[in-house]
Structures are given as structure tokens and as C-alpha cells.
Amino acid sequence: MNKKSKLRLVQDYLSIHKDKEMEPIWIPAVWNECRYECILAEEEGEIYVHPYNFLTEHLQYLSKLSWKYSLKEHTDLDVSAIYSSLVRYSTAWDYKHDGTIESGTFLRFIILLPLLKKMGINILYMLPINRYSKLNLKGDIGSPYAVQSLFHIDQNLHDSLLDGMGNFTIHDELGALVEACHLLDIKVVIDFIPRVTARNSEFIAEHPDWVYWINNEELEGFAPPLIPELGFFEECTPGKLETIYHSQKTAAFLSKFSLPPNELNPVLWEQLKQRVAKTGEEILTLVEQEMGITTSPAHSDWINDVQPIWTDITFLRLYKDFSPQVRNFISSNQAPYVLFDTIKCNDYPGEEPNLELWDVLERAVRFSLETYNIDGFRIDIGHVLPTPLLTCIFDTIKEINPNAILISEDLFNRNHLKAANTGYNIMLGSGWNVMTQITKDNLVSFLEELTNLKIHVFACAETADTPRITSRGGVELARMIAVFNQFLPNAIPYITTGFEMNEEQPLNCGLGDNTNGADIPRAFFNVMRINWTNPASMLPLLAQLRDLKKDWLGLVKPENFFVALSPDNVVLYGYMYGDQTLICCFNLSADASAHVDLKAAVPGRSPMTVKLDSSLTASIAGQTLNSLLLAPNQALVLVNQK
Numbered sequence: 348m349n350k351k352s353k354l355r356l357v358q359d360y361l362s363i364h365k366d367k368e369m370e371p372i373w374i375p376a377v378w379n380e381c382r383y384e385c386i387l388a389e390e391e392g393e394i395y396v397h398p399y400n401f402l403t404e405h406l407q408y409l410s411k412l413s414w415k416y417s418l419k420e421h422t423d424l425d426v427s428a429i430y431s432s433l434v435r436y437s438t439a440w441d442y443k444h445d446g447t448i449e450s451g452t453f454l455r456f457i458i459l460l461p462l463l464k465k466m467g468i469n470i471l472y473m474l475p476i477n478r479y480s481k482l483n484l485k486g487d488i489g490s491p492y493a494v495q496s497l498f499h500i501d502q503n504l505h506d507s508l509l510d511g512m513g514n515f516t517i518h519d520e521l522g523a524l525v526e527a528c529h530l531l532d533i534k535v536v537i538d539f540i541p542r543v544t545a546r547n548s549e550f551i552a553e554h555p556d557w558v559y560w561i562n563n564e565e566l567e568g569f570a571p572p573l574i575p576e577l578g579f580f581e582e583c584t585p586g587k588l589e590t591i592y593h594s595q596k597t598a599a600f601l602s603k604f605s606l607p608p609n610e611l612n613p614v615l616w617e618q619l620k621q622r623v624a625k626t627g628e629e630i631l632t633l634v635e636q637e638m639g640i641t642t643s644p645a646h647s648d649w650i651n652d653v654q655p656i657w658t659d660i661t662f663l664r665l666y667k668d669f670s671p672q673v674r675n676f677i678s679s680n681q682a683p684y685v686l687f688d689t690i691k692c693n694d695y696p697g698e699e700p701n702l703e704l705w706d707v708l709e710r711a712v713r714f715s716l717e718t719y720n721i722d723g724f725r726i727d728i729g730h731v732l733p734t735p736l737l738t739c740i741f742d743t744i745k746e747i748n749p750n751a752i753l754i755s756e757d758l759f760n761r762n763h764l765k766a767a768n769t770g771y772n773i774m775l776g777s778g779w780n781v782m783t784q785i786t787k788d789n790l791v792s793f794l795e796e797l798t799n800l801k802i803h804v805f806a807c808a809e810t811a812d813t814p815r816i817t818s819r820g821g822v823e824l825a826r827m828i829a830v831f832n833q834f835l836p837n838a839i840p841y842i843t844t845g846f847e848m849n850e851e852q853p854l855n856c857g858l859g860d861n862t863n864g865a866d867i868p869r870a871f872f873n874v875m876r877i878n879w880t881n882p883a884s885m886l887p888l889l890a891q892l893r894d895l896k897k898d899w900l901g902l903v904k905p906e907n908f909f910v911a912l913s914p915d916n917v918v919l920y921g922y923m924y925g926d927q928t929l930i931c932c933f934n935l936s937a938d939a940s941a942h943v944d945l946k947a948a949v950p951g952r953s954p955m956t957v958k959l960d961s962s963l964t965a966s967i968a969g970q971t972l973n974s975l976l977l978a979p980n981q982a983l984v985l986v987n988q989k
Contacts, residue, residue: 764801813859916939921949
């Protein structure tokens with residue numbers, strides 16, 4: 348480590364204080380990868396440690412571990428794995444055993460890095476870390492996506508153990524985490540939110556016309572219009588515009604919107620700004636009280652979508668005018684508004700871009716790259732951004748880091764060419780949706796399209812926006828799916844924080860909701876922690892998968908991939924080249940066993956040796972077989988090398 352590095356400064360500070368009198372803390376025993384021995388007490392999967400002493404030893408261990416790695420300039424996505432983290436949640440814990448779950452921090456996330464390497468992770472994707480709004484709070488803590496500032500960080504991610512470091516800022520704490528990741532050849536990607544902002548965004552004070560406004564009385568029950576002539580969850584294509592805008596409900600919806608406060612009453616607006624400068628009051632609250640308008644909540648761009656509206660965010664006004672495609676459908680005095688089409692600025696751009704706002708967005712990505720030395724971004728709903736804006740953002744990113752990782756949120760594999768041509772190198776894709784209903788037809792169709800993709804997609808059954816796979820079918824299903832997602836062509840294994848501990852509670856359920864809208868705790872909105880003391884975690888299986896894939900990288904390539912014939916409720920896929928064969932077998936039934944004749948599935952390749960078994964009990968790993976009897980939700984990986 349460079350002596351002037353932020354991580355070195357942290358390490359030196361902790362080391363100086365390692366003998367400081369301080370109350371010890373409880374941490375999950377599974378975090379003790381450095382084999383710290385000065386444990387003061389142990390109970391039910393936790394250990395009681397001196398925080399400065401433990402962290403000093405942990406960072407020394409991290410430094411030694413780094414000798415095995417070197418940071419690669421270019422990321423080979425064929426051998427990558429992604430860990431998605433909400434930092435405040437990933438290391439949230441009742442550290443004092445006083446009943447209070449403390450927020451995770453950048454410093455404490457460094458404790459998890461050796462565990463990430465055990466799982467084969469080389470890309471850390473952090474969900475929003477920016478300062479977010481506490482106004483219009485969702486849940487008891489608020490959504491990290493209600494980003495109030497693109498240039499400030501959530502202060503809760505500061506670690507109080509570093510309080511004495513003087514001018515060492517929270518920006519430096521993030522920089523130290525990035526350095527620690529780089530020591531272990533882990534690239535760091537963060538969420539960038541360019542399409543929405545908090546309803547009380549910092550932009551409002553100087554640029555109220557950068558967001559959309561409605562009359563106060565329209566706030567309760569605010570929602571996009573239902574279009575009875577169109578079906579459920581339909582995409583807003585040009586051929587549907589006339590139907591949408593001729594709907595009476597659309598007319599009523601458009602009437603809810605107002606001019607921004609600086610245009611509605613310029614004199615009063617200036618008075619309110621001056622008052623805020625003197626008193627520090629919340630300007631949105633004053634506008635609501637004095638002018639009778641408020642920022643409009645955001646909603647889905649899909650027609651007749653059942654997702655609830657997002658009450659804590661509003662859309663940014665990326666164009667000052669209306670799209671030429673809809674001008675004939677609206678009145679000449681229509682206030683700026685948001686509807687299915689206006690959200691999708693990629694398909695429905697105006698002619699007068701809000702260039703001042705575009706410049707701020709471009710400066711925000713530059714700031715993050717240069718301040719933290721991160722390695723890329725996931726662009727939140729980036730597929731709806733105007734193409735010129737997205738091009739500008741990408742040009743800036745690639746100017747600073749030509750090897751940047753750029754992740755698209757696009758939800759469908761069918762859009763792979765568009766995402767690749769835009770400049771992305773990874774996209775979310777369809778896997779999460781396919782695996783909400785785990786059927787043979789769904790999985791086989793998904794498998795058969797993978798080799799044709801021009802971009803890598805996430806290989807996962809859950810994301811931060813979906814329910815947990817364990818809540819759909821239990822631990823055995825989750826383990827089977829972990830194996831399924833490890834060996835897919837053009838797909839990157841993707842672990843949502845908590846998956847490795849078989850966590851059941853979701854971060855959110857915005858996609859594929861299986862709760863029927865139940866008001867359950869969700870880490871996006873509530874103070875929660877991962878079940879880090881689970882004695883039967885997924886960690887050993889994930890480590891086995893990493894090692895097995897590493898051993899067979901020469902074979903596991905898209906050009907060697909095949910989907911084999913298989914019995915009902917069984918899926919078989921694998922790789923074959925020359926005298927080498929690897930095959931993955933999955934029993935999709937949760938109730939019945941299934942027989943597989945390997946001689947029929949892979950003619951001329953049996954018997955084959957079981958290298959990995961997902962079962963928690965009675966593993967058959969090591970056996971060489973001509974046929975299999977798969978237990979319910981059992982996954983096996985077999986190899987043959989003649």
C-alpha cells in the first residue's frame with residue numbers, strides 16, 4: 348500500500364488506537380477471516396472484540412492477502428462475479444447488544460472483502476451511497492434512491508471509529524474502501540441516478556424548473572392514468588400515443604400539473620428563497636405552504652403497471668419542451684408534465700435539451716471517478732435517457748477510464764444489441780424474471796438465447812428489487828439456483844447481499860412481488876440486518892463453485908455450450924470440447940426425485956464423475972456414475988475427461 352494512500356491513513360490511525368480503552372463490540376463470527384484470536388467472548392455465532400485491535404489485525408491480513416492478487420486493468424467478464432451491496436445494510440449490526448441496529452459503514456464493509464473473494468467476487472456494485480432525502484420518508488429510514496445530492500455522500504456511512512482523524516472526510520472513507528477492494532482485484536461500481544431526484548432535491552433552490560410540479564390537492568392518490576383500451580404492463584410505443592392521449596383519464600391527469608414556482612409567481616418565489624437563506628427552512632415545504640404546489644411523485648413508464656408510485660422521488664426535466672410526437676395531443680398552455688412517453692426520453696426527446704442540467708450530470712460522473720477512483724457505474728433507468736446525454740456521460744467516463752464497467756438496468760435480454768451498441772458492457776437482462784417462475788420451459792428458453800447475446804447479463808434469481816429466492820422455494824431451491832447461475836455463457840453470477848446467508852427478507856419487492864403488496868420490512872426503507880449468524884450459510888457452496896469453475900475455464904466458453912435432452916422437470920446444460928465434458932443437472936421439482944440416464948443425455952461421455960452436489964445432506968460428490976437419481980431441487984455438476 349502506498350504510504351500516502353487513504354487506506355494507509357486509516358490503518359495507521361487504527362493501529363495507533365489499538366490499545367485504547369474502549370467498549371468492545373459484537374460482530375458476526377463469520378466475519379473473522381483474519382483469524383483474530385483476542386476474542387473476549389463468544390455466543391451463538393458472534394464474537395466480542397476490541398474494535399480498533401480487530402480492525403488493525405484485519406487490515407494487516409488484507410495486506411498479506413493482497414499478495415495473491417494484482418489489479419487487472421481490463422475486467423474479463425467471462426470469469427467475473429458481482430456482489431451487490433447496500434452498504435448501510437450489508438454490515439448493519441447490533442454491535443453493542445443494546446437492541447439498536449447500527450448502520451453499516453464504508454470501514455466495516457472492508458471486513459467483508461475476504462468473504463467476497465471466497466465467493467469469487469471481482470466486481471463490487473454498491474447501491475446508492477449518496478445523501479438521500481428524509482422528507483416524504485418511506486419506511487423508518489428512507490429509500491437510498493431518493494438522492495438529494497449527486498456530490499454528497501450519506502453521512503450514516505461514516506464510521507465513528509474514525510472520528511479523531513481530523514480532516515479525513517467521508518469521501519476519504521469511501522476512497523479507502525475502493526483502495527482496499529483494488530488490493531484484492533475487486534473493481535468498484537456505484538449506482539448513478541441521472542433520471543430522478545429527491546422530491547426536495549438540492550437542485551430546487553436554484554433550478555425549480557428542473558423538476559415537475561403539481562397542485563397540492565392532487566398529491567393524495569396521485570397516480571398515472573389507467574388506459575382501459577390497453578392491456579396490463581404494456582410498453583409505451585408510438586402507435587399507442589393517440590390512444591393514451593385521447594383517454595379522458597389522461598386529460599384529468601395532465602390537469603394536475605402546475606408551472607414551476609419561479610414561473611407561477613416570480614416575486615413570491617424570490618421572497619421564499621431569501622427567507623430560506625436566512626432561516627435554513629426547507630424550501631419545498633415553504634412552496635407547498637405559500638404557493639399551493641409540490642413536486643410530483645414519480646411513476647413507472649409502463650402503461651397500466653401495478654407498481655405503486657414512488658412518493659419520495661420526482662423525475663428530472665431533461666428537456667424544456669414537449670416531444671414533437673405528442674404536441675398535437677396537448678393544449679398550448681399545458682404545464683410541464685410526466686407521462687409514460689415523457690419518461691422515455693430515448694424514444695420521445697424534445698428539441699430543447701436542458702443543457703445546464705445535462706452538464707451537472709456529466710460533472711457528477713467525473714467527480715465520482717476522480718474523487719474515489721471507482722471503476723464504473725450502473726446507470727439507473729439509463730435505457731430511458733436521451734441518446735445524446737447518455738453518449739456525453741459515456742464519453743466522459745471512458746475519457747477518464749477507458750476500461751470502465753457500465754451496467755444497464757434494461758430488464759430484457761431481447762434488448763442486448765441496443766445495450767451493447769449504446770456502450771454498455773453488462774446489462775441486468777431477463778434472468779431475474781425467468782427465475783420468478785422456475786419451470787423447465789422458462790429455463791430452457793433462457794439458456795438457448797444466451798450464446799447469441801452481444802453483451803453479458805446478470806445470472807441471478809434475485810436482485811435488490813425482487814423478493815428473495817428463499818422466500819419462493821426455500822434453501823434447497825436457492826442452492827440449486829446458485830449452481831444453475833454459476834456456469835452460464837455470457838452471464839455473470841450475481842449475488843445480492845444476504846444471498847450468501849440464505850437471507851429471506853428482501854431489500855425491495857418492486858419486481859416480481861410475491862407478497863401481494865404486504866407491508867413487510869424491506870431494507871430499502873427499514874432498519875434491518877442480514878442473518879450473518881446463520882449456521883448453514885451458502886458460503887461453502889459458493890466457494891466450491893468458484894473453485895470448480897476456475898478449474899474448467901478452458902472448457903466453459905460460449906462456443907462449447909449445449910443444452911441436453913432431459914426428462915420432465917429436469918434441466919441439463921453443459922460444455923463439450925474434444926475429450927472434455929462438463930454437465931450441470933437440475934431437478935426442478937421440490938417434491939419428487941428424478942432419474943437421469945447420462946448415456947442418453949451425453950452419448951459416449953459416460954460414466955461421469957460428480958464434482959459438486961448442492962445437497963445439504965448425503966452428498967454424492969466424488970462418485971462416478973452412468974445414471975443419476977436427483978433428489979428434489981438437487982443440482983449436480985459432473986465432468987468427464989478421457
